[in-house]
Amino acid sequence: MTCDIDMAERAGRRRARIVIASAAVFVATLAASTSEQRLVDHVRMIGWVAWGAMLLIVLAGGGGWFQPLGVRKLMNDDVTRDNRQRSLAVGFWVAMGTAALTFVVDRYKPFQGQDASRIIITFGIAAALFWFGKLERSAYRHQDQ
Incomplete structure (x- = not known):
């Protein structure tokens, strides 16, 4: 069990770093995209949709699917589930604020x-x-403290 706890902690720490980096890269790719109608633009759009869907699945489900079941359960404890709910609320409000801003702009x-x-x-x-x-x-x- 201690091995599972250590694996879950390492995987959870890695997940925290990866989701922050993924958020930054996801925003950066927005600047590189256009709404033109070339084939490459369609491929880029399909990639963006797939990536966005995958990020939402990770956010909603916690990720760690390549970890053993016991490790996944430890990675998605009560604190993590609460953090996920709070972050989804932040995402919702940022989306609403962005929608309002695009409406005005x-x-x-x-x-x-x-x-x-x-x-x-x-x-x-x-x-x-x-x-x-x-x-x-x-x-x-x-x-750690």
């Missing part, structure tokens, strides 16, 4: 619907991931 610089949607989704997912990673890292720091 659209008046002066019109967006295509797909572009506005991508901005809202990207910032909502990234905020939730970042907040989850921050909360998890904080929980591990408190555990």
Whole structure:
């Protein structure tokens, strides 16, 4: 059991770092995309949709699917589940704020619907991931003290 606890702690710490990095890269890819109609743009869009879906699944389910069941259960304890719920709430509010901002900005610089949607989704997912990673890292720091 101690081995599972150690594995869960290492995997949880790694997950916290990975979700923060994923949030940063996900936002950075938004700047590199366009709404043109070339084949490469369609491939890029499909990749973005798949990546966003995968990030949401990790956020909602906790990840760690390649870990043994006992380790996954330890990685998704009550503190982690609470951190996940809090981060999903942050993601929701960031998405709503971003939607309101794009609504106002659209008046002066019109967006295509797909572009506005991508901005809202990207910032909502990234905020939730970042907040989850921050909360998890904080929980591990408190555990170490």
